[in-house]
Amino acid sequence: MSDSDSNPWKTHSIEERYDNPWITVTHREVTAPTGNAGIYGLVHFKNTAVGVVPIDDDGNTWLVGQHRYTLNQYMWEIPEGGGAPGEDNLDVAKRELREETGISATQWTQLLELHTSNSVTDEYAVGFVAQGLSFGDCEPDDTESLEIKKVPLQTAIDMAMDGRITDGLAMACLFKIQLLINRGDLVL
Amino acid sequence: MSDSDSNPWKTHSIEERYDNPWITVTHREVTAPTGNAGIYGLVHFKNTAVGVVPIDDDGNTWLVGQHRYTLNQYMWEIPEGGGAPGEDNLDVAKRELREETGISATQWTQLLELHTSNSVTDEYAVGFVAQGLSFGDCEPDDTESLEIKKVPLQTAIDMAMDGRITDGLAMACLFKIQLLINRGDLVL
Numbered sequence: 001m002s003d004s005d006s007n008p009w010k011t012h013s014i015e016e017r018y019d020n021p022w023i024t025v026t027h028r029e030v031t032a033p034t035g036n037a038g039i040y041g042l043v044h045f046k047n048t049a050v051g052v053v054p055i056d057d058d059g060n061t062w063l064v065g066q067h068r069y070t071l072n073q074y075m076w077e078i079p080e081g082g083g084a085p086g087e088d089n090l091d092v093a094k095r096e097l098r099e100e101t102g103i104s105a106t107q108w109t110q111l112l113e114l115h116t117s118n119s120v121t122d123e124y125a126v127g128f129v130a131q132g133l134s135f136g137d138c139e140p141d142d143t144e145s146l147e148i149k150k151v152p153l154q155t156a157i158d159m160a161m162d163g164r165i166t167d168g169l170a171m172a173c174l175f176k177i178q179l180l181i182n183r184g185d186l187v188l
Numbered sequence: 189m190s191d192s193d194s195n196p197w198k199t200h201s202i203e204e205r206y207d208n209p210w211i212t213v214t215h216r217e218v219t220a221p222t223g224n225a226g227i228y229g230l231v232h233f234k235n236t237a238v239g240v241v242p243i244d245d246d247g248n249t250w251l252v253g254q255h256r257y258t259l260n261q262y263m264w265e266i267p268e269g270g271g272a273p274g275e276d277n278l279d280v281a282k283r284e285l286r287e288e289t290g291i292s293a294t295q296w297t298q299l300l301e302l303h304t305s306n307s308v309t310d311e312y313a314v315g316f317v318a319q320g321l322s323f324g325d326c327e328p329d330d331t332e333s334l335e336i337k338k339v340p341l342q343t344a345i346d347m348a349m350d351g352r353i354t355d356g357l358a359m360a361c362l363f364k365i366q367l368l369i370n371r372g373d374l375v376l
Contacts, residue, residue, distance in 0.1 A: 008333065009257045017206040018213050020229040023308055025206050025213050033255060033333035040257055041208040043231050045308070067221060068306045069197045069228055075306065082307070114356045116305040118256045118263065119270070120211055120233070123305055125356070145196065145221035161367065168302045168313070168356040175363035179349065182370055 008033035022046055022082070041120065047082035049116065049125035050092045051169045053153075053177060054079070054103050056133045059188050061156050062101045063165075065147035076149070076159065077167040078127075078174070093128045099139045101148050106132030109186075112176055116168055127173040129186070153177070153188070196221035210234055210270070229308065235270030237304065237313035238280045239357045241341075241365060242267070242291050244321045247376050249344050250289045251353075253335035264337070264347065265355040266315075266362070281316045287327045289336050294320030297374075300364055304356055315361040317374070341365070341376070 010031040018025040028040040054062050063076045081096030083089055090108055097103050111127040140146050151159075159165040160174040180186035198219040206213040216228040242250050251264045269284030271277055278296055285291050299315040328334050347353040348362040368374035 007260055008255050009260075018215065018229060020215070020227060023229050023231070025229075025231075027206065027208070030257065032331040034331055036331050038331050039208060041206060041211050041213075042258055043211070043213075043308070049305075049307070067196050069218065070230055070306050070308065070310045071303060072195055072197075075303075080307075112359070113351060114354050114359055115259060115263075116356045117237075117309065117311055118258050118355055119237070119268075120231070120258065120311075121305065121309070122258045123308075143220040143222055143224050143226050161364070163301060166302050167306055168304045168360060171300070171302055172356060172359045172363060175360060175367060176349070179363060179366055179370075182367075 017041075043121040043123075045121055045123040047084060048087075048089060048092065049080060049123060049169060050083050050089055050096055051078045051080045051125065051127045051173055052093045052097045052130050053111070053127070053156075053173050054097060054101065054105060054130040054133055055153055055188060056131075059153050060150050061153045062103065063149045063151060063156060063159075064100055065149060066145060075167060076165055078156075078170045080167075080169065089126045090128070093126075093130070097130055098136070099141065100144075100146060102136045102138035103130070104134050104136065105130035106134075111173055111180075114169065114172055125169045127169060127176075129177065205229075231309040231311075233309055233311040235272055236275075236277060236280065237268060237311060237357060238271050238277055238284060239266050239268045239313065239315045239361055240281045240285045240318050241299070241315070241344075241361050242285060242289065242293060242318040242321055243341055243376060244319075247341050248338050249341045250291065251337045251339060251344060251347075252288055253337060254333060263355060264353055266344075266358040268355075268357065277314045278316070281314075281318070285318055286324070287329065288332075288334055290324045290326035291318070292322050292324065293318035294322075299361055299368075302357065302360055313357045315357060315364075317365065 012029040083092030116123040200217040271280030
């Protein structure tokens, strides 16, 4: 197969087992870097996960609540959405923030990049901070039933610290914002 | 189907499309909370992801480097492993730390719980801090080719802050440790 010379994994076969608009699952026969034969079920994510922490001039942010099908659980998160291949991550962040919360922003800062679950998936996520906010109407898509809550940023960070927010991307973004504030690298 | 009354999603069909020792992928016809028909490709994770940040009396930690098949990329992470259903998370943490680094610890603190990627998967992760360390031989499994690096904890946190560590669980754990230290809630 087309593994680069620097890839210590060897792929001997790739069989597509599932495909939908968001993911493709392939079954692979591989040789691990140790030389042992193995299999891999790789979940390819077609979209980039984009999260936004909007912060207004009074130090408030906005959380999005929804019943997550995957976990059958109601969860509070930061505004998040998916960017199609080739879409600019910042454009996605602007669109998702506006659609989910009705908020536009003049000042955008890329906060972090992360890989959500790299033992099985190639999902890649980007987080942004949005400041200089203005407010319009939200436009949720036709499968989203979202609740929007304005809270002090400190409350959102506390929710991530004490387990009321458990979404990995939201936690990483909120924690990093607190650390940047502590270091004087993010001014509210 | 067996949705609880409180679940606003309705599931009309479930078809298994892929199964291996780590994941099961099912295709589902659903009705979203908005009332619109849709589909869901749900990636069920059989194991719990468990991460450990060991910290010695001199403020050092240990990172694990490996070429991740999913991303075809060499990545530095905290010691991590998978716990089978029914296994105690702390027992998994102790085993994975010992297997990957040869380290045992007398003092264990649960640091956080998170959901890695809840738009598509039900993967659940737990992070621990291990202190009171003692050192033996590591016992990697036969598909793992791991590099182990001892670094100051502050270096590991800096690596998560500046993008040299991009694994979501590792980032969340390292960020939260820094915040707990800042608050005086974690003593090294």
